Amino acid sequence: MNYTIEELQDRIKTIANLPTLPDIASRLMRIVNSPTASADMVAAVVSQDVSLSAKVLRLANSAFYGVPRSINTLNNAVIILGFKIIQTMVLSLTVFDMFIDNSENGKGAAFDRDEFWRHSLRCGVVSRLLAHKRKRSLAIDPEEAFCAGLLHDIGKVVMEQYLNTDLRRALRYASDNNLSCFEAEKEALGYTHCDVASWLTGSWSLPSEIEQPLVCHHEPDEATISADSVMICHIADILSKIKDGDEAAKTEAVEKLEGKAKLLGLTKHNLIEIIEEIPAEMERASMFISR
Numbered sequence: 001m002n003y004t005i006e007e008l009q010d011r012i013k014t015i016a017n018l019p020t021l022p023d024i025a026s027r028l029m030r031i032v033n034s035p036t037a038s039a040d041m042v043a044a045v046v047s048q049d050v051s052l053s054a055k056v057l058r059l060a061n062s063a064f065y066g067v068p069r070s071i072n073t074l075n076n077a078v079i080i081l082g083f084k085i086i087q088t089m090v091l092s093l094t095v096f097d098m099f100i101d102n103s104e105n106g107k108g109a110a111f112d113r114d115e116f117w118r119h120s121l122r123c124g125v126v127s128r129l130l131a132h133k134r135k136r137s138l139a140i141d142p143e144e145a146f147c148a149g150l151l152h153d154i155g156k157v158v159m160e161q162y163l164n165t166d167l168r169r170a171l172r173y174a175s176d177n178n179l180s181c182f183e184a185e186k187e188a189l190g191y192t193h194c195d196v197a198s199w200l201t202g203s204w205s206l207p208s209e210i211e212q213p214l215v216c217h218h219e220p221d222e223a224t225i226s227a228d229s230v231m232i233c234h235i236a237d238i239l240s241k242i243k244d245g246d247e248a249a250k251t252e253a254v255e256k257l258e259g260k261a262k263l264l265g266l267t268k269h270n271l272i273e274i275i276e277e278i279p280a281e282m283e284r285a286s287m288f289i290s291r
């Protein structure tokens, strides 16, 4: 990688100008973490964005959360689902909205956006299933796991929008050398979509259980904090690439991941169960990425 001084200056400028977290999401994060937070306060923040409120209500009533009775107001949504679910829901929705490509399916885009978000949602869904199945003693919040999984590759979308020439260079390098995107970014650019995620979210004050998986999901051993959340995302990323019904890929992935799953208190059998639950769970979660 031989960048000219101008090219490097361009990149530094780009990094300094990466988008900040939408105001509603950052306010909500502050409120939820304060000991005096109330359902009224949380609902009041969300209600400032009409389309976000409508989406939160639709999701709150969706099969994904499985609430048996209907939820008609934001206040009720906060009381019934709890602060944590509302917080991760709003974070997922606002970040997704920041990077949704409104052009006709990303005409001229470096990669297929629909495919990208389907993979992201699948990783979120699998992360949530993994978190649910863990031993109680190793408890991890399933909603945070979902949010981290949904956003795990966000660095790629940032590259596509802000560092497009680099992303294209890395993708070409990956296909010429039969490498994964992550390896190609390392070799061809000297930085990866995980570095970009850390530059992006550095000032967002996300909980480390959400931020660390975005930064370390390809190298879980590098995580110094929230290692379990990172491992969940790492395993989910691999499992989510298995096509429904591909038995050979399923067996191979389960064998490969057995040791890592054990670190989370999960067995091979748990992984197989989770893979089988993916299609139905994807159906229930689909509203997250519908425009």
Ligand SMILES: [Fe+2]
Residues within 6 Å of the ligand: 152, 153, 182, 193, 217, 218
């Ligand atoms: Fe990735």
Ligand SMILES: [Fe+2]
Residues within 6 Å of the ligand: 119, 123, 152, 153, 237
């Ligand atoms: Fe991924």
